[in-house]
Amino acid sequence: MTTPPPGLRERKKQATREALRAAALRLAMEHGLDRVRVEDIADAAGVSPRTYNNYFASREQAIVSAVTADREARIAAAVAARPAGVRLADAVTEAVVEQYTDAGEGGHEALLFITTRPALRHAFLDSTAGIEPPLTAVIAERLDDTGAHTARVLAASVASAVRIALEGWLRPAGAAAGADAGGLVVPSGSLPDQLRAALLPLAPAFDAAERRIQG
Amino acid sequence: MTTPPPGLRERKKQATREALRAAALRLAMEHGLDRVRVEDIADAAGVSPRTYNNYFASREQAIVSAVTADREARIAAAVAARPAGVRLADAVTEAVVEQYTDAGEGGHEALLFITTRPALRHAFLDSTAGIEPPLTAVIAERLDDTGAHTARVLAASVASAVRIALEGWLRPAGAAAGADAGGLVVPSGSLPDQLRAALLPLAPAFDAAERRIQG
DNA sequence: CCGCAAACTTGCGTGCACGCAAGTTTCCTG
DNA sequence: CAGGAAACTTGCGTGCACGCAAGTTTGCGG
Numbered sequence: 001m002t003t004p005p006p007g008l009r010e011r012k013k014q015a016t017r018e019a020l021r022a023a024a025l026r027l028a029m030e031h032g033l034d035r036v037r038v039e040d041i042a043d044a045a046g047v048s049p050r051t052y053n054n055y056f057a058s059r060e061q062a063i064v065s066a067v068t069a070d071r072e073a074r075i076a077a078a079v080a081a082r083p084a085g086v087r088l089a090d091a092v093t094e095a096v097v098e099q100y101t102d103a104g105e106g107g108h109e110a111l112l113f114i115t116t117r118p119a120l121r122h123a124f125l126d127s128t129a130g131i132e133p134p135l136t137a138v139i140a141e142r143l144d145d146t147g148a149h150t151a152r153v154l155a156a157s158v159a160s161a162v163r164i165a166l167e168g169w170l171r172p173a174g175a176a177a178g179a180d181a182g183g184l185v186v187p188s189g190s191l192p193d194q195l196r197a198a199l200l201p202l203a204p205a206f207d208a209a210e211r212r213i214q215g
Numbered sequence: 216m217t218t219p220p221p222g223l224r225e226r227k228k229q230a231t232r233e234a235l236r237a238a239a240l241r242l243a244m245e246h247g248l249d250r251v252r253v254e255d256i257a258d259a260a261g262v263s264p265r266t267y268n269n270y271f272a273s274r275e276q277a278i279v280s281a282v283t284a285d286r287e288a289r290i291a292a293a294v295a296a297r298p299a300g301v302r303l304a305d306a307v308t309e310a311v312v313e314q315y316t317d318a319g320e321g322g323h324e325a326l327l328f329i330t331t332r333p334a335l336r337h338a339f340l341d342s343t344a345g346i347e348p349p350l351t352a353v354i355a356e357r358l359d360d361t362g363a364h365t366a367r368v369l370a371a372s373v374a375s376a377v378r379i380a381l382e383g384w385l386r387p388a389g390a391a392a393g394a395d396a397g398g399l400v401v402p403s404g405s406l407p408d409q410l411r412a413a414l415l416p417l418a419p420a421f422d423a424a425e426r427r428i429q430g
Numbered sequence: 431c432c433g434c435a436a437a438c439t440t441g442c443g444t445g446c447a448c449g450c451a452a453g454t455t456t457c458c459t460g
Numbered sequence: 461c462a463g464g465a466a467a468c469t470t471g472c473g474t475g476c477a478c479g480c481a482a483g484t485t486t487g488c489g490g
Contacts, residue, residue, distance in 0.1 A: 147412070147415070147416070148412075149379055149383060149412070149413060150415075150416045152379050153372075153375065153376045153379055153413055153414075153416045153417065154416060156372070156375035156376070156378070156379060157368075157371070157372035157375055157376070157417065159375070160368065160371035160372055160374070160375050161368045161371070161372075163371070164364055164367050164368055164371060168364060197362070197363075197364070198364060198368055200362070200365075201362070201365045201368045201369060201420055201423070201424055202368065202372065202420055203420075203423075204419040204420045204422065204423035205416055205417055205418075205419045205420040207419065208416070208418075208419035209416055
C-alpha cells in the first residue's frame with residue numbers, strides 16, 4: 001500500500017536531496033554559515049544551482065533539513081506504535097519526547113551549530129510545523145473522524161507546543177525574550193521536561209476528544 | 216502606562232508604514248499582483264525602495280498587512296473586554312469570531328483579492344501567527360501565572376486553530392487539499408461556524424487551565 | 431539655543447529565489 | 461523494442477532581500 005517498489009526516478013531524487021542536505025550542512029559547518037554560497041552547495045552535490053532550488057527554497061531550509069528530515073515520519077510512527085490502550089495524550093507526548101531526545105547520530109554538533117546561528121535557529125523552530133501533517137493522520141486514525149478537523153487542530157497545537165518548548169529550551173542561548181514581561185522566569189530545565197510541560201496543557205483536549213468516541 | 220505621548224519620530228514611522236501598506240494594496244489591486252514592483256510601492260509612498268524594506272520583508276507582507284494590521288491588538292482587547300465571569304474558552308472564541316467577521320471597512324474586496332492569489336493567501340494565513348503574542352498576554356493575565364508557558368501554548372493553539380478554520384473556509388477557492396485523505400468532506404460552512412468548530416476541541420484545555428487556579 | 435547621540439533614510443553591492451523555455455532522462459504502452 | 465508522454469535538469473533573466481556605510485533627522489540635556 002505504501003511502497004510499490006520506488007523506481008529509479010524516485011531513488012535518484014532522494015539521493016540528490018540527500019546529497020544537497022549533507023553538502024549544505026557540511027560546508028556550512030566547515031567554512032561558516034555566510035561563507036557558503038548556494039553555488040558551492042550545488043557544486044558539492046553535483047547539480048546545477050538551479051536544481052538545488054528545485055529542492056529547497058532557501059539555504060537555511062537545506063541545512064536544517066539535514067537534521068530534521070525524517071523526524072516527521074518518525075513521530076507519526078512512534079505514536080502509531082503505542083498500544084491502542086494508552087491515553088492518546090500520553091502516546092503523543094511520549095512519542096514526541098522520544099523523537100526529540102535522541103537527536104540522531106552525529107547530530108549533536110550539528111544541532112549545536114544550528115541552534116547557535118539566529119537564522120538557522122529560526123528555520124529549525126519553523127521546521128516543527130512539519131510534524132503537523134503526519135501527526136494529523138495518526139491522531140485522526142485514533143479518533144476515527146469525530147468532527148472532521150479536530151485532529152488537525154490537535155496536531156497543530158502539538159506542533160506549536162513543541163515549538164514553544166524548543167524556544168524555551170534555547171532561551172539561554174537565545175537573544176531577545178520579547179514582550180513577555182511575565183513575572184518570574186523558569187530556569188529552563190532539560191528538553192524532555194520542557195516538552196512534557198508544554199504538552200501538558202493540551203492533555204485535557206486530547207482526553208475530551210478521545211472520550212467523545214469511546215466513552 | 217502604555218502611551219507617553221508618542222512623539223514626532225514614532226508618528227512619522229507609523230505614517231510611513233501606513234502609506235506603504237496602503238500603496239502596496241492599492242497598486243496590487245489596480246495593476247495586478249505581479250505587475251507591481253517594490254520600486255512602485257516605495258515610490259507611491261514617497262520613500263526609497265531600501266526604506267520600504269526596512270518596514271516589510273516581502274511584498275506579500277506589506278499587502279496583507281493592510282488588511283490584517285491591527286487584528287492582533289483588537290483580538291486581545293476583545294478578550295480583555297469580556298467580563299471576568301465567563302468561561303475563558305468562550306471569551307476567546309467569541310472575541311476571535313467577532314474580529315474575523317467584520318473584516319473592516321472596504322476590506323471585503325481587498326480580502327477577496329488576497330484570498331484569490333495563492334502567494335497572498337499564504338501570507339494571509341501566516342499572519343494568524345501574529346495574534347499569538349497579544350493573546351498570550353491576556354490569557355496569562357486571566358490565568359495569573361499557572362505553569363509559566365501554559366498561556367503561550369494555549370495562545371499558539373488558538374492561532375493554529377484560526378489558521379485551520381481559515382484554510383477550511385477558503386477550501387473551495389483553494390487548490391491542493393494535500394494528503395488529508397480522510398473520508399467524508401465537510402461542505403465548509405460560514406466563517407464563524409468554521410472558527411467555532413476549530414476552537415471547540417481546545418475548550419477542554421482552557422477549562423482545565425482555568426479550573427487549576429480558581430476551582 | 432547649541433550641539434551631540436541615537437534613530438532613521440538612502441545608495442550601493444551581493445547573493446538569492448524563481449518563472450520560463452529549452453534539453454535530457456525515465457517510464458509506460460502498444 | 462520502439463516511440464512518445466511525463467518528469468526532471470539546467471541556463472538565463474528579472475526582481476528582490478538585506479548588510480554596510482555614509483548622510484540626514486529627531487530628541488535631549490546643558
